[in-house]
Amino acid sequence: KVYTQTEHSGQKKLRLLSRAKVLTIDTMNPTVKKVEYAVRGPIVLRAVELERELSEGMKKPFSEVIKANIGDAHAMGQQPITFFRQVLALCSYPELLNDSTFPEDAKSRARRILQSCGGNSMGSYTASQGIDSVRQDVARYIERRDGGVPCDPDDIYLTTGASDGIVTMLKLLVCGEGATRTGVMISIPQYPLYSAALAELGAVQINYYLNEEKCWSMDISELQRALDEARRHCNPRALCVINPGNPTGQVQSRQCIEDVIRFAANERLLLMADEVYQDNVYAEGCQFHSFKKVLFEMGPEYSDTVELVSFHSTSKCYMGECGFRGGYMEIINMDDEVKAQLTKLVSVRLCPPVPGQALMDLVVNPPQPGEPSHDNFIKERTATLSALAEKAKLTEQVLNTIQGISCNPVQGAMYSFPRITIPEKAIQEAMDKGQEPDMFYCMKMLEETGICLVPGSGFGQTDGTYHFRMTILPPTDKLTILLNKVKEFHQKFTQQYS
Numbered sequence: 001k002v003y004t005q006t007e008h009s010g011q012k013k014l015r016l017l018s019r020a021k022v023l024t025i026d027t028m029n030p031t032v033k034k035v036e037y038a039v040r041g042p043i044v045l046r047a048v049e050l051e052r053e054l055s056e057g058m059k060k061p062f063s064e065v066i067k068a069n070i071g072d073a074h075a076m077g078q079q080p081i082t083f084f085r086q087v088l089a090l091c092s093y094p095e096l097l098n099d100s101t102f103p104e105d106a107k108s109r110a111r112r113i114l115q116s117c118g119g120n121s122m123g124s125y126t127a128s129q130g131i132d133s134v135r136q137d138v139a140r141y142i143e144r145r146d147g148g149v150p151c152d153p154d155d156i157y158l159t160t161g162a163s164d165g166i167v168t169m170l171k172l173l174v175c176g177e178g179a180t181r182t183g184v185m186i187s188i189p190q191y192p193l194y195s196a197a198l199a200e201l202g203a204v205q206i207n208y209y210l211n212e213e214k215c216w217s218m219d220i221s222e223l224q225r226a227l228d229e230a231r232r233h234c235n236p237r238a239l240c241v242i243n244p245g246n247p248t249g250q251v252q253s254r255q256c257i258e259d260v261i262r263f264a265a266n267e268r269l270l271l272m273a274d275e276v277y278q279d280n281v282y283a284e285g286c287q288f289h290s291f292k293k294v295l296f297e298m299g300p301e302y303s304d305t306v307e308l309v310s311f312h313s314t315s316k317c318y319m320g321e322c323g324f325r326g327g328y329m330e331i332i333n334m335d336d337e338v339k340a341q342l343t344k345l346v347s348v349r350l351c352p353p354v355p356g357q358a359l360m361d362l363v364v365n366p367p368q369p370g371e372p373s374h375d376n377f378i379k380e381r382t383a384t385l386s387a388l389a390e391k392a393k394l395t396e397q398v399l400n401t402i403q404g405i406s407c408n409p410v411q412g413a414m415y416s417f418p419r420i421t422i423p424e425k426a427i428q429e430a431m432d433k434g435q436e437p438d439m440f441y442c443m444k445m446l447e448e449t450g451i452c453l454v455p456g457s458g459f460g461q462t463d464g465t466y467h468f469r470m471t472i473l474p475p476t477d478k479l480t481i482l483l484n485k486v487k488e489f490h491q492k493f494t495q496q497y498s
Helices: 005-018 044-057 082-092 094-098 104-115 134-143 162-174 193-201 220-230 254-266 290-297 336-346 354-364 376-400 425-433 437-449 476-497
Strands: 156-159 181-187 202-207 235-242 270-274 308-313 326-330 468-471
Touching: 005 193, 005 254, 005 376, 005 476, 044 354, 044 425, 044 437, 082 094, 082 104, 082 162, 082 376, 094 104, 104 134, 104 354, 134 354, 156 162, 162 181, 162 193, 162 235, 162 308, 162 326, 162 425, 181 193, 181 220, 193 202, 202 354, 202 425, 220 235, 220 254, 254 270, 254 290, 270 290, 290 308, 354 476, 425 437, 425 476, 437 468, 437 476
Parallel strands: 181 202, 181 235, 235 270, 270 308
Antiparallel strands: 156 326, 308 326
16 A cells, blocks of 8 residues: 555654653652652642632632641731841842932842852852852851850851751762661651652651650650661661751750750761751740750760751741742761762752842841841841740630640740541541541631641651641731631531531
């Protein structure tokens, strides 16, 4: 048979259509499929759908979706610090340096940052470790915070938010196969970045449980239990601590931190201290103690040997500047050859976002007494932190008036993580649908009230207990409405399934 040109092209098209794709769900990286991130999981996707449905005029039993699922301060109405935004505006558009409406201290800060940038522009690449002058300012901030404990700017790496630093460190740690595969100890409940990163890297997640009965404190005997069990099937090499806690809102005592450092030293574990909420401490009698300060106060036996990496960010505290993706990590007692490898690894991603680096500089070097912006900066900072402290107290008080819900004091950070009692009938219905009971509970709450929370199962919890995480970030009036809706929903849900 003689084929016409049309027939030939038709056959070619059929062959192309029938050819399997190179990248399919079966041929993709299997570790990526294991990654889960509850903070932006199925409930949040449904919340976005509900927002769209409301905007299209569909009738719902609520008029708006309230997203209390993520610590996104500005999205919840928190106002940015004026001085920070002024300096960033000046850095982004230097023509404004001629504008008399900007204070002189903001202008001099912007000039200093721009002089550290190639071509005096924030649009240029910087050194991979971050702008030198910013790292020097971070080092001086740490020295002030820790009462004079020395800090070398060369131990500071600027990062794309704290998350980037955490993942980078985990990449350095992971090696071995089978029983020698790297294990990393993480708290349960935990911030899902850790479980997600460990799954992607194919590392072994070692769970240690915080003590809910003692306000989510760390317990050395529990650390020992988790470590001893893990050593049977992997090689535990690092211990991660979040202080103040996410999602649990606890602030660890100085004694607890000392005990953890001693444990890490005895068991030869690298310590990773996630300290992004260090300014968010609300409860009376609670105080933030940095792991580095405590380590150095314990003397050279520990301060010369324990490997410690600590992380900070522009996204939390009174700043709440999540979108700028600014952060840093400080490395203590790292092997020189490993440090060279770390510097090589961060150079692959060229540099962290320069506006984030500039913002980090302002956080660690804010307006000083006597400068034009100082009084307003202190006023705004105090107002933000005071409002958060009030909302932490309000959240705990209201949740504890609800029968079937118990909430530990929100000592710090930006979240409450109350325990909820779910009736047996509801647990059974959830199981029949293939859902975790607290996922079923939170999804039902979203559909009936428009409130978007994250189920405790997304963070990990003791078997047989159920929780949800809720931010304390909404404005007080909206938070009060939200808490009352939670109360109404829980009572109705309990009645329905009793």
